[in-house]
Amino acid sequence: MPSVQIHPKERERLDSCSERFRPLAWRLYREINAMCATENCAPLVVYGFRSASEQLAIWAHGRELIGPGVDIMHSSSWRLTADPSDKILTRAFPGQSAHNSGDAVDIALVEGVGTTRHWIIDPGVPGDRWHRIVGAAAKRLGLKWGGEFSFFDGAHVQHPEWTLSLRNG
Ligand SMILES: [Zn+2]
Known part of the structure; x- marks a missing residue:
């Protein structure tokens, strides 16, 4: 699929990320979009800050x-x-969640057009598009990829220094 134009809603989601993560999220999006040009899919920014x-x-x-x-x-x-x-x-x-402090972004890979558009159904195994595109781009930028979590989350990428701080209450 050729590179896609970003939707204003997606732009908003990237911009909602924390100050330290925002530039990385944008670089990640651009890299993923460029890589999708030679694959049968396109990026869709689903979440930034939550x-x-x-x-x-x-x-x-x-x-x-x-x-x-x-x-x-x-x-x-x-x-x-x-x-x-x-x-x-x-x-x-x-x-x-790293989303709660704006330190994460979800960039899904979608295929199809119009009403047939849906998330790719690649199973989340090495060599599939989640790994080749989102995982590879995240790693190149030194970010943490949700595809390596115990609960596979191929669209999720977060700041490498985000850590869970458990608070009371
Ligand atoms: Zn996420």
Whole structure:
């Protein structure tokens, strides 16, 4: 696919990243876009900074509150839903994701056009497009790639110095 024009929403998401990560996120996007020119896919910036309430909404997918009166801002107040088809989307509770401080970006690879457009379905194994494009570009820039997390996240790239600081409350 030839290089694509960035959508204003995607630009907004890249710009929402932290001061230290923003220039890296833009370089990453440009590299991925250039690499997609010779592959059958195109980049799509899905997330930059994510607020605590947005993170909670994603966390809640596949989970339910244990009971009435619990504090929804504690991860221990949640359990997995009984429906096995209702898969969780994240292991990160609000404050536990690099997105919550603007130190991460999700750049998905999409294929198809118009209504057939969808994320590539490459399985996340070495040699596939997630590895050849997003993983390779992240590594060249010295960034941490979600494709190497225990929970494969091929679109996720974060600042190498971001660390989880667990706080009380
Ligand atoms: Zn992410």
